Amino acid sequence: MTIVLHELVGADVSRPFSPHCWKTAMSLAHKGLPFERNMVCFTKVPEVEGGVSKTVPVIRDGSQVVSDSFLIAAYLEETYPDKPSLFGGDGGQAMARFVESWSQSTLHPALNVVALREIHDMLAPEDQAYFHPSREARLGKTFEQVAERREAEIEGFSAKLTPLRVMLKSQPWIGGSSPRFADYIVFGALQWARVASKAKLLEEGDAVTDWFERCLDLHEGLGRSVPAAS
Amino acid sequence: MTIVLHELVGADVSRPFSPHCWKTAMSLAHKGLPFERNMVCFTKVPEVEGGVSKTVPVIRDGSQVVSDSFLIAAYLEETYPDKPSLFGGDGGQAMARFVESWSQSTLHPALNVVALREIHDMLAPEDQAYFHPSREARLGKTFEQVAERREAEIEGFSAKLTPLRVMLKSQPWIGGSSPRFADYIVFGALQWARVASKAKLLEEGDAVTDWFERCLDLHEGLGRSVPAAS
Numbered sequence: 001m002t003i004v005l006h007e008l009v010g011a012d013v014s015r016p017f018s019p020h021c022w023k024t025a026m027s028l029a030h031k032g033l034p035f036e037r038n039m040v041c042f043t044k045v046p047e048v049e050g051g052v053s054k055t056v057p058v059i060r061d062g063s064q065v066v067s068d069s070f071l072i073a074a075y076l077e078e079t080y081p082d083k084p085s086l087f088g089g090d091g092g093q094a095m096a097r098f099v100e101s102w103s104q105s106t107l108h109p110a111l112n113v114v115a116l117r118e119i120h121d122m123l124a125p126e127d128q129a130y131f132h133p134s135r136e137a138r139l140g141k142t143f144e145q146v147a148e149r150r151e152a153e154i155e156g157f158s159a160k161l162t163p164l165r166v167m168l169k170s171q172p173w174i175g176g177s178s179p180r181f182a183d184y185i186v187f188g189a190l191q192w193a194r195v196a197s198k199a200k201l202l203e204e205g206d207a208v209t210d211w212f213e214r215c216l217d218l219h220e221g222l223g224r225s226v227p228a229a230s
Numbered sequence: 231m232t233i234v235l236h237e238l239v240g241a242d243v244s245r246p247f248s249p250h251c252w253k254t255a256m257s258l259a260h261k262g263l264p265f266e267r268n269m270v271c272f273t274k275v276p277e278v279e280g281g282v283s284k285t286v287p288v289i290r291d292g293s294q295v296v297s298d299s300f301l302i303a304a305y306l307e308e309t310y311p312d313k314p315s316l317f318g319g320d321g322g323q324a325m326a327r328f329v330e331s332w333s334q335s336t337l338h339p340a341l342n343v344v345a346l347r348e349i350h351d352m353l354a355p356e357d358q359a360y361f362h363p364s365r366e367a368r369l370g371k372t373f374e375q376v377a378e379r380r381e382a383e384i385e386g387f388s389a390k391l392t393p394l395r396v397m398l399k400s401q402p403w404i405g406g407s408s409p410r411f412a413d414y415i416v417f418g419a420l421q422w423a424r425v426a427s428k429a430k431l432l433e434e435g436d437a438v439t440d441w442f443e444r445c446l447d448l449h450e451g452l453g454r455s456v457p458a459a460s
Contacts, residue, residue, distance in 0.1 A: 085321070087319075087321045088319050089317075089318050089319015090318040090319060090322070090406060091315070091317045091318020091319050091321060091323070091325070091326075091405060091406070091410050091412075092318065092319055092320070092324070092325055093321070093406065094322070094401060094403070094404065094405050094407075094410070095322055095325035095326065095328070095329065095404060095406075096321075097397050097400045097401060097406075098329060098393065098394070098397045098404050098412070099325065100397075101392075101393045104396065105392045105393050106392075106393065162335045163328065163332035163336065165331075166331035166334065166335050167327050167328045167330075167331035170327045170331075171324060171327060173324070174325060174328050176320060176323065176327075177324075180324070180325075182321075182325055182328070
């Protein structure tokens with residue numbers, strides 16, 4: 001049975017941008033499981049699958065409904081053990097949590113600044129009316145105050161990727177010789193930026209850029225199927 | 231046969247401080263392998279095992295000589311597969327490279343500043359004569375210039391540990407429910423600081439501090455057996 005992936009979009013349903021939903025799309029493709037993408041806007045998230053979660057991604061797999069990108073990856077790994085592994089063992093599953101923590105505490109705060117206005121502008125009016133005050137409350141700053149930091153965050157972004165850049169001297173993927181969920185975690189963050197923002201964050205010739213391009217090519221170009229913001 | 235671990239010391243041979251050597255000491259203890267610690271000062275490193283490596287750790291295991299803390303861990307994992315795993319599978323081995331890259335690109339540069347003078351002062355005179363110019367060349371700064379940044383690095387250090395702090399909300403070890411080599415990578419950095427420097431880098435009540443204390447307790451208190459700098 002085809003798995004349903006509920007994921008976030010703005011006014012244009014062909015441009016899913018959520019980093020966490022991209023992690024799950026890549027996870028499902030990695031497992032070779034057929035899935036159908038159901039696009040949901042911010043204000044409809046509370047209705048997904050009867051309101052099981054405040055956030056997407058949410059998947060329905062037959063009678064199973066699972067939310068949270070990491071828990072979904074763990075569910076897929078456990079439920080489909082004969083399909084290509086997302087973690088490469090218990091150690092890889094645990095260490096993917098470290099990669100997630102790094103990505104969300106280092107990359108996401110920067111991208112929240114860089115792409116804030118652009119994400120807002122992608123949304124339908126009723127979602128903008130939700131997004132604007134909720135994000136200002138979360139960030140503790142007005143959009144205008146956030147905008148003042150944007151250029152500095154763009155300039156400093158490449159340096160935040162240093163751990164990945166250094167690692168790429170040893171191996172082509174965070175997963176080693178092939179990609180794992182940990183790659184999709186970082187890919188999700190950079191794909192979010194690629195789809196939502198026109199900011200140039202990755203430089204030509206950088207090992208991280210080459211890795212990201214390889215990610216975009218995976219699974220028949222799943223990531224590349226949504227064009228970059230322009 | 232007892233494995234020999236060659237590791238770095240200063241004038242006091244009871245106070246090994248190298249982060250990389252601590253990773254290997256913990257790896258050997260994790261595997262439950264008997265080992266003997268052979269303490270070597272900076273200027274004697276080129277003589278270790280006939281000069282196989284410019285750096286320690288180096289281990290001799292029967293006829294096998296292996297250098298580099300990560301390669302040693304990989305060697306131990308492959309050679310002693312029935313002993314407790316250092317990686318928890320291929321994914322964990324690969325992702326430990328990410329943890330290593332993060333630790334060495336984020337924590338080490340800060341600790342190199344914080345502990346530079348204190349490490350120098352731990353060394354015997356002939357090692358100081360090597361260490362002083364070689365470190366100034368590597369850092370591109372005089373000791374005095376490095377010292378100017380010391381207070382700021384101490385103050386900023388805790389924030390660099392955020393990814394680990396966030397991860398510890400999900401699980402007690404980087405390795406998940408039990409420690410793996412990835413834990414010893416970060417432990418090595420903080421143990422280096424603990425043994426070499428009087429700087430207070432970890433705060434009471436911080437989840438990272440609690441994790442580090444658990445690391446010090448591991449393997450019959452191997453890490454704690456060397457007292458903190460005082």
